[in-house]
Amino acid sequence: MKAHHALIHAESIAESRSLGKSTRQTVLDRDDNRCQRCNIKVAAGSENGAGFQLHHIVPFSAGGPNHPDNLVTLCNDCHTLAHQQMKNLVEEHTELLDELRTIVCDTK
Template sequence: MPLSNRVCFLVNLRDALRCRQCDKVPQGPEGYHQGFEYHHRLPRSLGGSDEVDNIVLLCHACHQVGHKAPASHSERLCVLDLTPPASFLCWQCQSRLESRSVEMNCGWYRCRACQTQVHLYQHFYGALE
């Protein structure tokens, strides 16, 4: 079963579209779709949930390592604060938005104040190319 758009958005927002293991950043706004994956810290097969606090964004290479050598890989991931921000500022108008109620998809949000649709890549890394 795929993750919900809301969970993906909150993970992407919390992790700033970066690999939580090596800090790799996607190449362009849709780059996280090609080379970044959602990793369950506690696998579903062992009772892990699809909740935000059990999922991290990893680049493909780090995700592969995590499944081949889970003990050494998960040490860093276990000490991370995995709480998504309760609110954040709109990239365009700086209005405060509530993370769990904003209109969004996994890679973008719409500000209720200025009605601008902002991609998270733009939000974290500046103007879109």
């Protein structure tokens, strides 16, 4: 996959995943520098506040864009928890998998 991405898109996956400073700041401003899950204040580096990640709502690996509408601010702890819960989503909500299969396989 990495080789394919580099060959087709002429950049590494890490390069394509990187967010511009303006996009990052737009999301942080919109989210009021707070984790959107637990509401704790977040900050970069050594500033006052918890460490954070910008999380893709539609996963980047599934084609989710690096657009502010698809990004949400999460503290590091909530980001880890979100990924753990997303792994279990299909197992816990089999109807979601059926819905996705319908979307993907619809030939209309």
